[in-house]
Amino acid sequence: MTIAIGDKLPDVKLVKATSEGPEAVQAADFFAGKRVALFSVPGAFTPTCSAKHLPGFVDKAADLKAKGIDEIACTAVNDPFVLGAWNKAGGSDDVTMLADGNGDFAEALGLTMDGSAFGLGKRGQRFSMVVNDGTVEQLNVEGPGEFKVSSAEHMLEQL
Numbered sequence: 001m002t003i004a005i006g007d008k009l010p011d012v013k014l015v016k017a018t019s020e021g022p023e024a025v026q027a028a029d030f031f032a033g034k035r036v037a038l039f040s041v042p043g044a045f046t047p048t049c050s051a052k053h054l055p056g057f058v059d060k061a062a063d064l065k066a067k068g069i070d071e072i073a074c075t076a077v078n079d080p081f082v083l084g085a086w087n088k089a090g091g092s093d094d095v096t097m098l099a100d101g102n103g104d105f106a107e108a109l110g111l112t113m114d115g116s117a118f119g120l121g122k123r124g125q126r127f128s129m130v131v132n133d134g135t136v137e138q139l140n141v142e143g144p145g146e147f148k149v150s151s152a153e154h155m156l157e158q159l
Contacts, residue, residue, distance in 0.1 A: 002110035002111060002141075003111070003139065004136065004139065005139050007135070007136050008136075009027050009031055009109075009131060010105070010108035010133050011026055012026075012108050013025070014026075014101040015029070015079075016052075016082040016098055016099075017081070017087065018095040020146070022080040022099070027134075030073075030098070031060045031131050031133070031134040032072055032133060033069050033133055034070040035069055035071075035130065035131070035132045036069070036102055037057070037073070037129075037133045037152075038068065038072075038073045038074075038075065038128065039057060039072075039073075039076070039111075039152075040075045040125065040127045040128070040150075041053050041054070041075075041076045041126060042076070042077075042110065042113065042115060042124065042125070042126060043076055043077070043115075043123060044078045044082050044083055045086055045089075046075055048126075049076075049126075051088055053088075053151070054064075054074065054090055054095070056088065057074070057094075057096055058091055058092045059152070060156060061095070063156055064156065064159070067156065067159035068159065069084055069159070071096060072094055072095050072096065073097075073098050073151040074087075074091075074095075074098065075094040075099070075100050075105060075106075075124065076100065076123075077102075077103045077106055077128065078126060079099055079101045079102065080097070080099035083097035083098075088093060096124055100124060103124065104123075107116070107122075109124075113125045116132060120149065125141060125142065125143040126146075126147065126150050127139070127142060127152040128140045128151070130158070130159070138144070138155070138158050
Protein backbone atom coordinates (compact mmCIF):
# COMPACT_ATOMS: atom_id res chain seq x y z
CA MET A 1 0.00 0.00 0.00
CA THR A 2 1.32 3.45 -0.92
CA ILE A 3 1.74 6.02 1.82
CA ALA A 4 -0.82 8.83 1.77
CA ILE A 5 -1.31 12.32 3.16
CA GLY A 6 -2.01 12.05 6.88
CA ASP A 7 0.00 8.81 7.32
CA LYS A 8 2.98 8.49 9.66
CA LEU A 9 6.24 7.65 7.92
CA PRO A 10 7.47 4.10 8.49
CA ASP A 11 10.19 3.90 11.12
CA VAL A 12 13.00 2.25 9.19
CA LYS A 13 16.74 2.76 9.34
CA LEU A 14 18.30 5.26 6.94
CA VAL A 15 21.94 6.27 6.73
CA LYS A 16 22.76 9.95 6.80
CA ALA A 17 25.78 10.96 4.73
CA THR A 18 27.90 13.31 6.85
CA SER A 19 31.36 14.84 6.51
CA GLU A 20 32.46 12.47 9.30
CA GLY A 21 31.09 9.44 7.46
CA PRO A 22 27.85 7.43 7.50
CA GLU A 23 25.52 7.90 10.47
CA ALA A 24 22.63 5.47 11.00
CA VAL A 25 19.34 7.20 11.85
CA GLN A 26 15.84 5.94 12.48
CA ALA A 27 13.26 7.70 10.33
CA ALA A 28 11.07 8.41 13.38
CA ASP A 29 13.96 10.21 15.09
CA PHE A 30 15.09 12.13 12.01
CA PHE A 31 11.63 13.49 11.16
CA ALA A 32 10.47 14.12 14.75
CA GLY A 33 9.65 17.66 15.76
CA LYS A 34 10.39 19.38 12.46
CA ARG A 35 8.92 20.10 9.06
CA VAL A 36 11.00 18.45 6.34
CA ALA A 37 10.92 18.82 2.57
CA LEU A 38 11.85 15.30 1.45
CA PHE A 39 12.52 14.35 -2.14
CA SER A 40 13.42 10.99 -3.62
CA VAL A 41 15.42 10.33 -6.74
CA PRO A 42 15.93 7.02 -8.58
CA GLY A 43 19.69 7.46 -8.29
CA ALA A 44 22.49 9.90 -7.59
CA PHE A 45 24.39 11.14 -10.64
CA THR A 46 21.58 10.12 -13.01
CA PRO A 47 20.65 12.72 -15.68
CA THR A 48 17.37 14.26 -14.48
CA CYS A 49 18.34 13.91 -10.84
CA SER A 50 21.62 15.77 -11.33
CA ALA A 51 20.47 18.35 -13.89
CA LYS A 52 17.09 19.28 -12.36
CA HIS A 53 15.95 17.61 -9.16
CA LEU A 54 18.85 18.23 -6.74
CA PRO A 55 19.74 21.66 -8.21
CA GLY A 56 16.13 22.81 -7.82
CA PHE A 57 16.13 22.08 -4.09
CA VAL A 58 19.58 23.66 -3.71
CA ASP A 59 18.45 26.81 -5.55
CA LYS A 60 15.14 27.06 -3.66
CA ALA A 61 16.46 26.14 -0.18
CA ALA A 62 16.11 29.67 1.24
CA ASP A 63 12.61 30.05 -0.24
CA LEU A 64 11.50 26.71 1.24
CA LYS A 65 12.89 27.63 4.65
CA ALA A 66 11.13 31.00 4.46
CA LYS A 67 7.85 29.08 4.04
CA GLY A 68 8.33 27.01 7.19
CA ILE A 69 10.58 24.15 6.11
CA ASP A 70 13.14 23.32 8.80
CA GLU A 71 15.22 20.84 6.79
CA ILE A 72 15.55 19.62 3.22
CA ALA A 73 16.41 15.94 2.74
CA CYS A 74 17.02 13.73 -0.26
CA THR A 75 16.71 9.97 -0.29
CA ALA A 76 17.75 7.41 -2.88
CA VAL A 77 18.46 3.70 -3.09
CA ASN A 78 22.19 4.38 -3.07
CA ASP A 79 24.85 3.94 -0.43
CA PRO A 80 25.78 6.91 1.81
CA PHE A 81 29.19 7.31 0.16
CA VAL A 82 27.62 7.83 -3.27
CA LEU A 83 25.06 10.26 -1.87
CA GLY A 84 27.79 12.14 0.00
CA ALA A 85 29.88 12.44 -3.17
CA TRP A 86 26.82 13.57 -5.15
CA ASN A 87 26.01 16.23 -2.59
CA LYS A 88 29.62 17.40 -2.63
CA ALA A 89 29.60 17.53 -6.46
CA GLY A 90 26.32 19.35 -6.97
CA GLY A 91 24.42 19.77 -3.74
CA SER A 92 24.92 21.94 -0.70
CA ASP A 93 24.94 21.91 3.08
CA ASP A 94 21.24 22.85 2.82
CA VAL A 95 20.39 19.30 1.69
CA THR A 96 20.71 16.30 4.00
CA MET A 97 21.37 13.06 2.15
CA LEU A 98 19.58 9.99 3.51
CA ALA A 99 20.77 6.74 1.97
CA ASP A 100 18.23 3.95 1.58
CA GLY A 101 20.83 1.44 0.45
CA ASN A 102 18.63 -1.65 0.62
CA GLY A 103 15.46 0.13 -0.51
CA ASP A 104 13.71 -0.57 2.82
CA PHE A 105 12.34 2.98 3.12
CA ALA A 106 11.07 3.08 -0.47
CA GLU A 107 9.51 -0.36 0.01
CA ALA A 108 7.83 0.62 3.30
CA LEU A 109 6.43 3.76 1.61
CA GLY A 110 5.06 1.65 -1.26
CA LEU A 111 7.03 3.83 -3.68
CA THR A 112 9.43 1.50 -5.46
CA MET A 113 10.11 1.15 -9.16
CA ASP A 114 11.84 -1.49 -11.22
CA GLY A 115 14.81 -0.02 -13.04
CA SER A 116 16.13 -3.43 -14.15
CA ALA A 117 15.76 -2.53 -17.83
CA PHE A 118 18.41 0.16 -17.25
CA GLY A 119 20.63 -1.95 -14.96
CA LEU A 120 19.42 -0.14 -11.85
CA GLY A 121 17.41 -2.88 -10.12
CA LYS A 122 14.80 -1.96 -7.53
CA ARG A 123 14.82 1.78 -6.79
CA GLY A 124 12.70 4.43 -5.15
CA GLN A 125 10.28 6.32 -7.35
CA ARG A 126 10.77 10.01 -7.98
CA PHE A 127 8.63 11.90 -5.47
CA SER A 128 8.58 14.74 -2.99
CA MET A 129 6.71 15.21 0.24
CA VAL A 130 6.40 17.61 3.12
CA VAL A 131 6.70 15.73 6.40
CA ASN A 132 5.54 17.48 9.56
CA ASP A 133 6.70 15.77 12.77
CA GLY A 134 6.78 12.40 11.00
CA THR A 135 3.38 12.77 9.30
CA VAL A 136 2.95 13.24 5.55
CA GLU A 137 1.47 16.69 4.92
CA GLN A 138 1.95 16.83 1.12
CA LEU A 139 2.79 14.01 -1.31
CA ASN A 140 3.79 14.38 -4.96
CA VAL A 141 4.56 11.18 -6.87
CA GLU A 142 5.80 11.40 -10.44
CA GLY A 143 4.53 9.25 -13.27
CA PRO A 144 7.12 7.03 -15.01
CA GLY A 145 9.79 9.14 -16.73
CA GLU A 146 8.26 12.44 -15.58
CA PHE A 147 9.65 15.38 -13.64
CA LYS A 148 6.91 17.86 -12.76
CA VAL A 149 5.22 17.50 -9.38
CA SER A 150 8.25 16.48 -7.33
CA SER A 151 10.20 19.66 -8.08
CA ALA A 152 11.13 22.29 -5.51
CA GLU A 153 9.15 24.83 -7.54
CA HIS A 154 5.97 22.75 -7.32
CA MET A 155 6.49 22.26 -3.57
CA LEU A 156 6.87 26.01 -3.10
CA GLU A 157 3.51 26.53 -4.80
CA GLN A 158 1.93 24.12 -2.31
CA LEU A 159 3.34 25.82 0.80
